[in-house]
């Protein structure tokens with residue numbers, strides 16, 4: 306049996322050979338002659354002289370290989386009470402038809418298309434239709450509001466927007482169409498047209514000449530064939546939070562993405578063609594892109610598109626029902642989903658109601674997996690629970706337990722070891738490696754492996770500044786942590802102002818920008834405080850303009866609404882308070898980390914650089930008013 310250590314060493318000894326061999330899993334129109342092209346370093350390109358098509362590899366080739374009648378997608382929606390199956394043959398026909406209609410309306414290779422859709426198969430079809438004709442999709446998560454959508458429209462300058470009339474949250478219809486209309490109104494760039502999937506729950510009002518009905522739009526068009534694209538051509542842009550209100554457009558190239566995802570499906574997730582894989586995330590996040598859509602379909606597996614929540618749709622047994630009913634082999638979700646289930650069903654009474662003989666592994670990612678949650682999941686499901694660590698930028702795991710190669714001993718609190726392609730180092734502030742067991746910044750030696758971001762959309766300088774400047778020769782992950790003597794990684798915290806709320810990556814900087822736009826707010830700070838369910842919650846501190854004598858609770862309410870309206874409900878911004886001053890260093894830097902410690906009830910040493918230590922007592926007082934530090 307080959308071990309992880311052998312495979313990792315094999316990659317390190319000859320990365321070129323490793324990736325060329327992995328590339329054999331892809332159907333090429335023209336085979337690449339080499340894996341890495343570093344001629345434009347630090348903008349690395351993989352399989353750049355290969356010619357391929359991602360949609361062909363994810364759909365058509367499985368039909369050609371005799372999998373036409375196999376389910377490609379199982380849509381399970383406890384919110385609408387419906388389930389249906391899309392086979393590979395049906396998926397091919399539906400995608401080819403939508404792609405043909407887009408093409409007929411002038412969408413061509415390299416054009417951008419924004420997709421704003423809930424968890425319905427049509428969202429997957431829209432992504433694949435773009436891939437089929439070489440258009441670049443950019444999916445925007447449904448929980449973002451009009452302003453966030455407008456920012457993405459202006460950055461990606463899409464030719465078209467594909468959307469649904471609505472999304473469905475428990476007890477609430479999310480009206481997408483007014484959000485799209487408002488976003489297009491706000492944005493400088495105007496897309497040529499919109500395609501709207503009218504759902505039963507809401508029929509959206511269309512704008513004549515600009516909006517087209519999903520079905521009518523495809524009527525009578527010629528289905529599109531798969532367009533040959535260059536290996537390094539972009540497949541998609543996915544925006545993610547940085548330190549400012551301007552999100553980063555992470556670019557994903559076609560070929561490296563296919564090669565890497567196929568490698569992970571077999572070697573990390575231990576999935577074979579025909580098996581059922583379920584990533585309980587959303588197509589708006591990177592987990593959804595990689596493991597709801599592309600990886601399972603590239604492999605010829607069956608993917609589950611789940612429109613629901615871990616609890617409340619209708620109960621904490623939903624996940625077990627889906628696994629039991631559809632024969633899921635591996636479930637991938639965020640730890641917060643398990644914390645929610647555990648809170649509703651601590652004894653796991655629902656677990657015993659659903660036999661789950663198919664389930665072999667549970668994978669967790671998106672935020673730190675706390676040991677208590679892992680232990681509870683292990684006890685309930687009696688399968689290995691695998692934490693793995695990755696980012697939108699990489700598109701797949703940097704560190705994982707490669708179950709398909711060997712199940713390595715699980716160490717609670719560690720996402721296990723670096724995957725082939727990633728030479729992970731822990732660095733001090735000066736960029737020197739620290740001894741094993743010592744905390745530092747986590748960096749990856751360049752080049753990053755295939756499928757990771759080659760740059761940011763239209764922002765080469767920002768790419769270099771954000772990731773490559775602090776530690777020359779390395780990619781800066783933005784995470785801090787350590788490595789133990791066995792090479793196991795521990796991911797402890799972010800080194801920037803990014804917070805993680807229910808597995809969703811959010812920017813406190815973006816929230817501060819919104820709060821600062823309130824007419825009564827002179828200055829503000831947003832921090833992430835620990836939360837038992839969501840991991841972290843954003844909390845705002847507001848300093849008001851001199852002379853403002855309006856009631857504070859009124860201003861707080863307006864600020865909460867402002868963040869919800871501008872960024873969206875997903876920000877979960879509900880905690881805010883008014884303070885006289887913010888604690889700062891003598892050079893004027895807000896001491897956010899100190900505020901976080903006070904809120905979490907951790908030991909706080911007054912920073913030597915603080916301008917006025919008394920302000921910390923004022924912050925303590927304000928936090929007490931909000932119920933922090935929380936009991937327990």
Ligand code: COA
Pocket residue numbers: 446447448449472474475479585586587590592614615616638639641642645670671806807808809838873874875876877
């Ligand atoms: N469209 C519109 N609104 C959305 C949305 C969407 N796609 N997804 C979430 N929202 C809204 C919710 O309705 C909620 O609004 P509210 O303030 O009116 O209640 C808000 O955004 C926060 O949503 P969420 O983070 O889902 O919190 P919740 O309290 O509704 O549920 C959990 C808590 C733990 C059940 C939920 O966060 C969860 O399932 N997490 C799994 C995490 C995950 O899949 N992460 C992806 C990375 S792997």
Ligand code: AMP
Pocket residue numbers: 545591669670671672673674692693694695696697698720782783784796797798799805808809810
């Ligand atoms: P995203 O780009 O939304 O996937 O968020 C990536 C960030 O989430 C990482 O940089 C980490 O801060 C955090 N993260 C993801 N997975 C893990 C994990 N397994 N353990 C700890 N943090 C994680």
